[in-house]
Each structure stands twice: as structure tokens, then as C-alpha cells.
Amino acid sequence: MTKRRLALAIIILAAAAGLGAQQPAGQQSPPPPAQQPPPQQGPREMRPNVMPRTPLPQDVLDLLANEISGQIIFNNEVKLAGAPWLREAREFKEGFYESEAIAALARSYGVADVRIDRFPRDAQFDYAVSGEFWTLKPEKKLVARLEADPALIAGAPAELDHTGDLVYIPPLGAEEMKKWQAAGPRQEYAGRVALMWGHAGQEAAKALDAAGVAGVISFASRERYFDPNQVVYSRGSYTGLKNLRFGLTVSWRQWSELLEDVEAGRAVTVRAVARIEKRPDRFENVLCTIPGAEPDGKGVIFSAHLFEGYTKRGANDNMSGCVVQLEILRALTRLIGQGALPRPRRTIVFLWPQEISGTYEQIKRTDGFADRFSVNINMDMVGEGLRKNNSVMTMSECPNYLPSYLDGLADAVMNYVWRTNDIVYTSDSPRGRPGGQYLPRPLWEKNGSLDAFRYFTHEATGGSDHVCFNNASVRIPGIEFFTWPDQWYHADTDTPDKSDPTQMKRIAFIGAATAWSAANCDDAVLPELLRSVSAFGYARVGRRELPRALQMVTEAESKDLEKAMNRALGLTAFAAAREKGAVESVREVYSGSDKARALVAAQTRQWELYSASLERQVREFAAYRAAALKIKAPAVRPITSEEKTVGAAVPALAPGIKGREFSLESSERYRKYAETRPDAIKGLRLTPPQRRVALNYIDGRRTLTEIRRSVEAEMGTEIAFKDLAAYVDVLKAVGWLR
Numbered sequence: 001m002t003k004r005r006l007a008l009a010i011i012i013l014a015a016a017a018g019l020g021a022q023q024p025a026g027q028q029s030p031p032p033p034a035q036q037p038p039p040q041q042g043p044r045e046m047r048p049n050v051m052p053r054t055p056l057p058q059d060v061l062d063l064l065a066n067e068i069s070g071q072i073i074f075n076n077e078v079k080l081a082g083a084p085w086l087r088e089a090r091e092f093k094e095g096f097y098e099s100e101a102i103a104a105l106a107r108s109y110g111v112a113d114v115r116i117d118r119f120p121r122d123a124q125f126d127y128a129v130s131g132e133f134w135t136l137k138p139e140k141k142l143v144a145r146l147e148a149d150p151a152l153i154a155g156a157p158a159e160l161d162h163t164g165d166l167v168y169i170p171p172l173g174a175e176e177m178k179k180w181q182a183a184g185p186r187q188e189y190a191g192r193v194a195l196m197w198g199h200a201g202q203e204a205a206k207a208l209d210a211a212g213v214a215g216v217i218s219f220a221s222r223e224r225y226f227d228p229n230q231v232v233y234s235r236g237s238y239t240g241l242k243n244l245r246f247g248l249t250v251s252w253r254q255w256s257e258l259l260e261d262v263e264a265g266r267a268v269t270v271r272a273v274a275r276i277e278k279r280p281d282r283f284e285n286v287l288c289t290i291p292g293a294e295p296d297g298k299g300v301i302f303s304a305h306l307f308e309g310y311t312k313r314g315a316n317d318n319m320s321g322c323v324v325q326l327e328i329l330r331a332l333t334r335l336i337g338q339g340a341l342p343r344p345r346r347t348i349v350f351l352w353p354q355e356i357s358g359t360y361e362q363i364k365r366t367d368g369f370a371d372r373f374s375v376n377i378n379m380d381m382v383g384e385g386l387r388k389n390n391s392v393m394t395m396s397e398c399p400n401y402l403p404s405y406l407d408g409l410a411d412a413v414m415n416y417v418w419r420t421n422d423i424v425y426t427s428d429s430p431r432g433r434p435g436g437q438y439l440p441r442p443l444w445e446k447n448g449s450l451d452a453f454r455y456f457t458h459e460a461t462g463g464s465d466h467v468c469f470n471n472a473s474v475r476i477p478g479i480e481f482f483t484w485p486d487q488w489y490h491a492d493t494d495t496p497d498k499s500d501p502t503q504m505k506r507i508a509f510i511g512a513a514t515a516w517s518a519a520n521c522d523d524a525v526l527p528e529l530l531r532s533v534s535a536f537g538y539a540r541v542g543r544r545e546l547p548r549a550l551q552m553v554t555e556a557e558s559k560d561l562e563k564a565m566n567r568a569l570g571l572t573a574f575a576a577a578r579e580k581g582a583v584e585s586v587r588e589v590y591s592g593s594d595k596a597r598a599l600v601a602a603q604t605r606q607w608e609l610y611s612a613s614l615e616r617q618v619r620e621f622a623a624y625r626a627a628a629l630k631i632k633a634p635a636v637r638p639i640t641s642e643e644k645t646v647g648a649a650v651p652a653l654a655p656g657i658k659g660r661e662f663s664l665e666s667s668e669r670y671r672k673y674a675e676t677r678p679d680a681i682k683g684l685r686l687t688p689p690q691r692r693v694a695l696n697y698i699d700g701r702r703t704l705t706e707i708r709r710s711v712e713a714e715m716g717t718e719i720a721f722k723d724l725a726a727y728v729d730v731l732k733a734v735g736w737l738r
Contacts (some may be wrong), residue, residue: 052416055517055529067331070445070505081319084150092279109330113289121281128153130275137269151231151492154247155238156274166268169194180207199236209244216247224252230493283361285353292347298374298588299347300515303465305355314494320383328512344519359468370659374588375406376478378466382507385500392454396480399460401696403581404477408536413513421453448502472696521589530603537579545575562634565622574713576611643705652700654738673734685723
């Protein structure tokens with residue numbers, strides 16, 4: 001011990017003795033306190049969870065989350081689309097495998113109302129029953145066989161067996177195609193098979209046929225370096241020609257190897273064999289129903305196309321949408337049967353059709369179909385793993401001309417799944433298990449991924465069955481759920497191994513919760529439904545129309561400021577009217593009680609006030625800009641006498657149009673009118689896109705003036721009132737309007 005440490009020890013002992021000497025006489029020192037055991041280290045107390053708000057109470061959300069099984073969904077996808085096999089001959093005479101299997105599964109779940117509607121068509125389609133592609137030189141090798149490579153045949157005659165040398169033909173430009181067509185037969189191409197970067201369209205096919213080319217070998221891929229072995233289903237113009245008779249599609253890897261051999265100067269001889277048969281065409285749609293307690297009230301209809309033609313059979317596109325909705329049907333039926341959920345107030349229908357054409361046929365053949373439903377929920381390509389596919393779940397909103405509560409409702413449920421199945425660090429987010437970065441309230445399957453859920457909501461798009469419900473002659477507001485991008489879209493590699501049971505469970509939960517909120521919208525559900533609709537509406541206006549309106553005024557110069565301000569006013573009024581319409585659409589499914597009517601009236605009044613505030617904001621900002629430009633404040637465009645008189649008219653569809661005819665330009669009545677009155681059609685000043693948009697807004701409630709303003713706001717272009725009135729007159733003459 002050092003001297004310093006020794007001195008320190010003596011000082012400490014002396015201090016302790018001095019303290020003891022200060023104890024009063026005759027009083028003993030208190031015993032030292034007993035040593036307390038250290039507190040046990042149990043689980044850390046979880047901080048209170050802030051759950052995202054949806055129209056449904058948490059106990060109903062929990063019921064749905066616990067009942068819906070992503071693994072059952074995945075298993076059914078494997079049963080229905082485990083591989084893109086060829087169809088048995090009996091399917092074309094009796095019933096297709098998928099529709100029979102869906103109906104059988106629904107019945108096994110205790111669903112009482114199950115049916116398959118088969119509607120014959122006066123048409124036939126080509127169905128490939130066999131096909132092979134061989135190389136014979138420099139070595140004999142099977143490249144592809146239809147049973148294993150279902151996307152092989154892009155076009156072929158009824159019987160094909162052709163052997164020829166392979167030749168590379170680079171892409172032909174428009175002028176080069178004309179030269180080839182004019183030049184006629186070329187010895188170097190006679191009977192040969194062209195290796196090309198894409199299948200021949202009409203003009204290219206004519207050029208190749210003139211030169212004597214017998215067939216085309218091409219590849220088709222979404223991203224050839226991401227998956228060099230996939231083959232996308234494709235077509236070419238290979239009928240009605242003298243020499244060019246077939247086209248085959250192989251993978252990028254196979255095609256590039258053939259190109260390497262040809263470009264290296266090796267002689268490559270190939271053989272193409274195929275057999276095509278004519279099959280009678282028909283629509284085959286499956287329908288199931290969960291009956292509501294108020295059968296005359298407007299219900300909810302799900303849709304997911306079961307077929308996209310009868311050749312392509314994809315797991316994600318779209319067996320995933322079908323089996324997800326089948327699971328929603330199973331889960332709701334079971335919960336209702338157990339008494340865990342009541343019978344819904346409104347009926348829920350499930351439709352699995354031929355894509356688009358089959359849906360239109362179902363609507364046309366079902367009396368009163370267009371008046372039976374409040375909303376449509378369409379699912380197309382919803383099962384793939386998000387991380388594996390480098391995609392997000394997306395929602396296509398209802399179109400502007402059909403404002404609906406469905407947008408805000410569905411977005412609220414998707415937000416719930418995101419916030420409870422992702423790690424969001426903000427204080428208003430729910431928390432998972434303590435001690436790590438856990439998903440707060442995970443919806444996942446043990447055989448699925450643990451991926452976070454991500455989604456994106458965007459303006460209305462087409463491409464699937466929701467367009468049938470959104471059609472101007474049907475007018476059922478519809479949304480679409482789908483994953484995008486899709487790396488295996490329309491490819492022979494669209495198989496269940498790309499699917500994710502976790503993702504399937506989540507989208508089934510979203511669909512079930514959305515539909516249940518609408519179908520069972522009682523006075524307990526309504527307040528939060530209205531809040532969700534308005535919250536989504538305020539965000540949508542603030543994200544889209546309001547910035548655009550203010551930007552118009554910002555960018556306007558002196559001479560254009562008044563015009564820009566009036567366009568901006570029209571845009572913000574259009575936006576507020578859409579959101580007010582979304583709130584008012586709740587009346588289609590609410591109870592109609594005094595409480596319900598008062599709640600809707602209050603929300604409607606909020607949007608009226610908001611509309612007035614938007615108008616004031618635009619006008620005052622325009623005045624501010626005028627002052628900066630040193631000009632007079634712009635004036636609001638006055639209503640003309642023509643708008644006051646003719647503009648007050650309310651056009652409506654003719655009785656035989658609604659739910660019966662879906663395309664004006666394709667209709668027989670329009671064709672006859674155009675033949676007898678060609679000048680009337682040519683004299684229309686509205687462009688074809690303007691006509692289509694105008695027709696969308698004709699609903700028997702909007703005046704001509706309101707229709708004009710809506711078209712101008714949606715398209716961003718001015719239209720003359722007299723031009724719109726002239727178009728409406730033509731529609732009446734055609735018989736499309738009453």
C-alpha cells in the first residue's frame with residue numbers, strides 16, 4: 001500500500017470513530033437495514049397502443065383476422081392453378097375445371113346460394129392441343145413442347161409440320177416493310193424460319209410473307225434479365241397469308257442461344273409442329289351469395305375474373321383474386337353460422353367471370369342488376385409476395401363521375417393493415433412486442449413471409465372487371481386491388497411459387513373488412529365511416545386539385561389571369577363536389593334513422609363550407625397575383641342566359657340502355673345513325689375523349705351546366721356550351737338518351 005493510500009485509510013477510520021462518538025449515551029446504534037433483494041426483471045410494460053381507426057370496432061377486426069387463413073387461400077390456388085396444364089376435351093362440352101372446383105369448394109363451406117351461369121356465344125375460338133419445336137441441326141434437340149410450355153404457340157394453322165433453316169431478320173422499319181412487300185419473293189428467305197425480336201404485326205407479316213418466310217421464332221419476356229426463362233403469352237398475324245403460317249415463342253435464353261448459333265455462321269435447321277382445334281365459345285360465370293337481412297337494399301358485389309380466355313391459366317393473374325374472395329366467402333359464412341357475426345343488413349355477392357366480357361354478359365342477362373349494388377370490390381393479381389415481386393399493393397379508386405364512400409373506407413382499412421404490419425416509428429403508431437422491431441399486430445402465416453405491408457392508392461384506371469361496374473350504363477362505383485409491378489405478368493411462369501400466404505391473408509382481411517363495413521353499416525359503424533370518407537377526401541383534394549388550381553393562378557400572366565382563376569375555381573368546385581358526393585353516397589347503405597340522417601347532413605354541410613373556403617382562397621390569391629402584376633382583380637365568369645335555360649336540363653339514359661348496352665360507338669343503333677346521318681357525327685365539335693367523359697357524367701341528376709363544368713375540370717380543357725348541347729342532341733337522336 002502506498003503512503004497516500006495509507007493516509008487516506010487513517011482519515012476515513014478517524015471520521016467513522018468521530019461519528020460514533022456523537023451517539024447519545026445509553027443509546028445503541030440502530031442495526032443496519034436488511035438488504036433488499038433486487039427486483040425481478042420481468043417483461044417490460046408495453047406502452048399503450050394507438051390503433052389506426054377504421055369503421056369497424058377492434059373486436060370485429062380481430063374476428064376477421066383470426067378466421068381468415070392465408071394458407072387455405074394458398075392451398076386453393078395450388079388446387080385451381082398449380083400449373084398451366086392443357087384442358088381436357090370434356091371441359092369444352094360440360095364445364096371448365098376452375099368453375100366446377102370453385103363451386104364445389106363454396107358448397108363445402110356451407111354456402112347455400114351457389115350457381116354456375118353458362119351463356120353460349122355464337123362463335124368459336126382456336127385452342128392449341130399439341131405443339132413442339134425442335135432443332136435438327138447442328139444437333140437434334142427438343143426446345144419446347146406445348147404440354148410443358150403453354151405459351152409456345154403464337155399462331156398456327158389447324159395442322160402444322162414445317163422444317164426449315166433458321167435465318168435472323170432484324171427489326172423492319174415502316175419503309176423497309178413496304179419495300180419487302182413490293183419486292184416479292186426472295187430466294188434467301190423462301191421456306192425459311194425467321195428469328196426475330198418480336199412477332200409479326202400486320203404490315204410486318206405481309207412483308208415476310210411476300211419474301212417467302214414460312215414462320216417466326218421470337219421471345220417474349222417482361223424483363224429478360226430478371227427471368228430469362230419466362231415466356232409471355234403472345235400473338236402474331238399468321239392467318240390468311242400464302243407463305244407465313246406460324247409463330248412460336250420461346251424464352252430469352254433459348255432465343256439468344258439460337259441467335260448466337262446463327263450469327264456465328266452455323267447452319268441451324270428447325271422443325272415446328274402444331275395442331276389447333278376449333279372450340280365452341282361460351283361464358284361461364286360462378287356466383288355465390290351471402291343473403292342480407294334487407295334484400296331489397298343495395299348490397300356489395302365482389303368480382304375476380306376466373307378466366308382470361310381459356311388458354312392462359314395464371315396463379316396470380318388471376319386465380320389469386322378468385323381464391324382470396326373464396327376465403328372471404330368462407331370466413332364470413334362461418335362467422336355468421338357460428339353467431340360471431342350477425343347476418344349482414346345488405347346482401348354480399350361474389351362473381352367469378354370471364355374477364356370483362358363475361359361480367360358485361362352477366363349484367364346484361366340479369367334483370368335489375370345495375371340497381372342491386374352500392375359498390376363493387378374487384379381483385380386482380382393480389383397474391384404475389386411484395387418483396388419477391390418488387391411491388392406494392394395498389395388500389396384504383398372509383399372514377400370522379402361516381403363519387404363513393406368506398407374510396408375512403410377501403411383506404412382506412414388498408415392504412416390499418418399498413419400501420420399494424422410495418423414498423424413506423426412515429427408516436428401515433430402502434431407498437432409490437434417489447435425488446436425488438438416487431439410488427440405491431442401482424443397478419444402473417446407461418447409458411448408465408450414476414451414482409452412489411454406497403455400500399456398505394458391512385459386515381460381510377462381500367463384493365464379489369466371494375467370497369468364494367470364503372471361503365472356509364474351501369475354506374476356501380478368500383479375499386480380494384482392489385483399488386484404492381486408484376487414480374488411474371490401474362491407469362492407461363494405465373495405459378496403459385498410466386499405467391500405469399502401472408503400477403504393473401506392481408507388482402508383477404510382488407511376485402512372482408514371493407515365489404516362488412518358497407519354491408520352492415522348500422523348506426524355504430526356510420527360515424528367512423530363518415531370520418532374515414534371525409535379524411536380521405538380532404539387529403540385527396542389537398543394532394544391533387546388544390547395544388548393544381550393554385551399553380552394555374554401562379555403561372556398565369558396578366559392577360560391570362562382571369563381565365564386561369566376561373567379554371568381554378570372550376571377545378572376546386574369539382575373536387576369539393578366529388579367529396580360531398582362521396583359522403584352523400586353513404587345514404588345507399590346506412591340505416592336511415594334520425595341519427596344517421598343527422599350525421600350525414602353534418603358531414604355534407606362541412607363539405608359545403610369547405611367548398612366556399614376553397615373558392616375564397618382561389619379568388620383572394622388571384623387578387624394577390626393581380627396586385628403583384630399591377631392589374632385589376634379578375635372577375636368570376638358570369639352564367640350566360642343559355643346556361644340558365646338550356647343548361648338547366650337534366651339528361652338521362654334511355655330505359656333500354658342502362659345495364660343493357662355498354663359502348664355507344666360499338667352499338668348497332670349508333671352505327672345505323674352514323675350511316676344515315678354522317679354529317680351529324682362529323683359536325684360534332686367535341687373530341688372523342690371529351691364525348692366519352694361527358695357521357696360518363698350523364699346520370700339523370702346532373703344538369704347540362706354541371707356536366708360541362710365537370711368535363712372541363714376533369715380534362716383541363718374548355719368546351720363550348722353549344723358543342724356539349726349538340727352532342728346531347730345526337731345522343732337523343734341515336735336513342736341513347738331519353
